[in-house]
Amino acid sequence: MSAILNKLAPEADLADDRYGDIRRRAHQRLMQYGFPDLKTEAWKYTSLRVLEKRELSAGGASEADRPGPLPFEADVIAMANGLIDPDALNLPAGVRLEPLSPADLINLDYGDRAGAMAWLNLARFEQAWRLVIEAPLARPLVLAMSTSEDFAAGVHPRLQIELSEGADAVLIEQQTDRGAGLVNIVEDVALARGARLRHVIQRRNADSVWVQRTRVAVSADADYRCHALDLGGRLVRQDLSVHLLEAGANGEIDGVAFIDSKQHVDWHTAIDHEVGHTNSRESFRILADGTGVGVFNGRIHIQRGADDSHSDLNTANLLLSENARINTKPELEIYAEEVTASHGATIGQLEDSALFYLRTRGLPVEQAMALLKYGFAAAPLENAEPAALRDWLTSELQTVL
Amino acid sequence: MLKIKNLHVAIGGEEIIKGLDLDVGAGELHAIMGPNGSGKSTLGYALAGREGYEVTSGSMEFEGQDLTELEPEERAAAGLFLAFQYPVEIPGVNNAYFLRSALNAQRKARGEEEVDSMTFLKTVRESLKGLKMDEALLKRAVNEGFSGGEKKRNEIVQMAVLQPKLAVLDETDSGLDIDALKLVAEGINAQRNAQRSFVVITHYQRLLDYLAPDHVHVLSDGRIVESGGEELAERLEAEGYSFLEAASEA
Numbered sequence: 304m305s306a307i308l309n310k311l312a313p314e315a316d317l318a319d320d321r322y323g324d325i326r327r328r329a330h331q332r333l334m335q336y337g338f339p340d341l342k343t344e345a346w347k348y349t350s351l352r353v354l355e356k357r358e359l360s361a362g363g364a365s366e367a368d369r370p371g372p373l374p375f376e377a378d379v380i381a382m383a384n385g386l387i388d389p390d391a392l393n394l395p396a397g398v399r400l401e402p403l404s405p406a407d408l409i410n411l412d413y414g415d416r417a418g419a420m421a422w423l424n425l426a427r428f429e430q431a432w433r434l435v436i437e438a439p440l441a442r443p444l445v446l447a448m449s450t451s452e453d454f455a456a457g458v459h460p461r462l463q464i465e466l467s468e469g470a471d472a473v474l475i476e477q478q479t480d481r482g483a484g485l486v487n488i489v490e491d492v493a494l495a496r497g498a499r500l501r502h503v504i505q506r507r508n509a510d511s512v513w514v515q516r517t518r519v520a521v522s523a524d525a526d527y528r529c530h531a532l533d534l535g536g537r538l539v540r541q542d543l544s545v546h547l548l549e550a551g552a553n554g555e556i557d558g559v560a561f562i563d564s565k566q567h568v569d570w571h572t573a574i575d576h577e578v579g580h581t582n583s584r585e586s587f588r589i590l591a592d593g594t595g596v597g598v599f600n601g602r603i604h605i606q607r608g609a610d611d612s613h614s615d616l617n618t619a620n621l622l623l624s625e626n627a628r629i630n631t632k633p634e635l636e637i638y639a640e641e642v643t644a645s646h647g648a649t650i651g652q653l654e655d656s657a658l659f660y661l662r663t664r665g666l667p668v669e670q671a672m673a674l675l676k677y678g679f680a681a682a683p684l685e686n687a688e689p690a691a692l693r694d695w696l697t698s699e700l701q702t703v704l
Numbered sequence: 705m706l707k708i709k710n711l712h713v714a715i716g717g718e719e720i721i722k723g724l725d726l727d728v729g730a731g732e733l734h735a736i737m738g739p740n741g742s743g744k745s746t747l748g749y750a751l752a753g754r755e756g757y758e759v760t761s762g763s764m765e766f767e768g769q770d771l772t773e774l775e776p777e778e779r780a781a782a783g784l785f786l787a788f789q790y791p792v793e794i795p796g797v798n799n800a801y802f803l804r805s806a807l808n809a810q811r812k813a814r815g816e817e818e819v820d821s822m823t824f825l826k827t828v829r830e831s832l833k834g835l836k837m838d839e840a841l842l843k844r845a846v847n848e849g850f851s852g853g854e855k856k857r858n859e860i861v862q863m864a865v866l867q868p869k870l871a872v873l874d875e876t877d878s879g880l881d882i883d884a885l886k887l888v889a890e891g892i893n894a895q896r897n898a899q900r901s902f903v904v905i906t907h908y909q910r911l912l913d914y915l916a917p918d919h920v921h922v923l924s925d926g927r928i929v930e931s932g933g934e935e936l937a938e939r940l941e942a943e944g945y946s947f948l949e950a951a952s953e954a
Contacts, residue, residue, distance in 0.1 A: 657792050657793075
């Protein structure tokens with residue numbers, strides 16, 4: 304995979320700015336460890352080789368159309384082709400956006416080659432932002448990430464999202480890719496004591512390679528809930544790890560991925576119970592049609608001493624064509640006592656008996672199939688609140704069925 | 705309304721219906737009784753167009769149309785309804801949404817206007833009330849978590865909303881207690897009129913006590929071996945199906 308390295312990370316192009324030392328160190332790590340390939344366990348089903356064939360330019364400041372409007376009032380932070388224009392922002396009270404300082408970026412460790420994309424981000428990010436949410440927000444905050452049709456760059460957005468004590472927010476990452484570049488996001492989310500975050504990741508991508516690493520740290524009595532609706536793309540890799548750091552922390556992930564022909568979507572989630580009296584729940588569903596490929600790896604880790612923790616992980620998968628593929632794996636690692644942890648994984652096809660039943664009621668076969676797919680896929684979205692958010696997510700889902 | 709002539713149906717190459725004749729006129733209620741394995745449910749599925757139920761010879765005509773040429777949804781839009789012996793659970797699909805979609809799909813196929821949600825809800829609420837079903841069932845997923853009796857009653861609700869010309873009820877009485885049986889019978893009787901026809905497939909006479917069928921047929925080994933009026937059902941109840949063997953030996 305050195306071809307990719309030479310292409311993505313020429314040392315000569317490394318920016319020499321106030322983050323220069325950090326970039327050089329990250330670059331060295333990347334060169335030392337190399338890129339993941341199919342022998343790297345965490346990248347077993349997802350190859351980045353498509354990047355070898357791409358001539359990626361450096362990130363520029365070209366315009367990108369915003370994603371479609373939302374059917375409810377919201378405050379928007381636009382990120383076009385990987386860049387946020389801070390002068391164009393109109394942030395509500397209780398929200399700040401500021402550049403990260405070099406001091407914020409020291410002592411980071413992304414491990415070996417499995418973390419190569421995060422090292423690459425650290426070496427080459429164009430902007431690094433801290434988004435602080437200090438108070439309960441009256442309406443959702445939207446991070447509208449889009450790329451333009453002529454987007455062919457490699458960009459490495461970097462975000463640190465912090466919720467202060469008592470903050471309560473709905474943050475919607477509305478991701479719309481129309482280009483054919485590389486978007487390589489590193490995102491660190493931290494919830495202070497008692498904070499609440501409903502984190503929506505809604506993605507609809509074209510041909511870009513989209514790699515996103517989201518790490519969430521949840522403090523005492525804080526509540527993190529992710530609602531994901533991934534409508535696919537040429538190549539999507541999402542890592543989402545939720546770390547329950549103190550007693551009373553709660554972490555939940557509800558996700559749906561719909562993957563069509565020539566699309567590849569890989570979700571690696573991990574929920575880490577680092578201490579006791581922490582709770583988690585995860586429900587993830589994948590539907591793969593045509594030649595689509597879906598990957599789900601859901602890890603629950605209950606550390607030694609994290610007694611009286613509770614966890615439930617469920618994944619269900621639907622293959623809609625003979626050529627679609629889904630690789631799904633729940634992983635439970637439990638080192639504590641007095642815990643409850645359950646998991647289930649199913650993989651199946653649309654049931655003939657259900658299809659026939661609907662048709663005998665007069666539904667044409669296409670409509671009957673859409674209804675069955677919807678019935679399967681909508682379940683994890685039912686937990687999204689408020690109702691307007693849920694309705695929007697389910698209507699987005701219906702557009703692809 | 706329905707004309708079946710010398711019908712042969714095979715599943716996976718095995719012949720189950722072996723030369724069945726049945727003529728159902730408008731407004732008539734026909735009961736089809738018979739022992740397990742006689743082909744009762746196969747007849748229901750063949751009429752509704754289930755894949756794998758192959759009509760190898762004979763004919764099924766519904767209002768002059770050859771049923772075998774129609775897809776299941778086209779049969780529904782033409783006015784044929786099958787109440788399932790085992791109604792299928794559809795997780796995640798809202799009961800009210802499903803039923804309204806089905807009704808409007810049928811209306812669209814017939815070139816009729818779609819029904820608005822107010823009119824629809826009024827109709828469905830009346831049906832639910834008649835069958836003593838909780839309105840909350842409308843918000844639940846289709847048949848999911850319903851008791852056996854609720855599933856059967858839900859089939860009758862669907863029938864009442866979809867207003868078919870011919871309803872084929874496949875053992876709608878099985879698994880019902882006596883109170884539920886009465887409700888289902890009342891639900892069926894409420895839909896009877898001079899135009900609408902019924903084929904009631906059943907194992908037992910007890911449902912027929914409430915329905916007063918115009919014709920009773922006995923199905924055995926894929927053929928109708930005996931036809932008569934209500935008295936035939938009474939005789940079956942009294943003597944069991946063993947008299948069939950006696951009759952065939954004689």
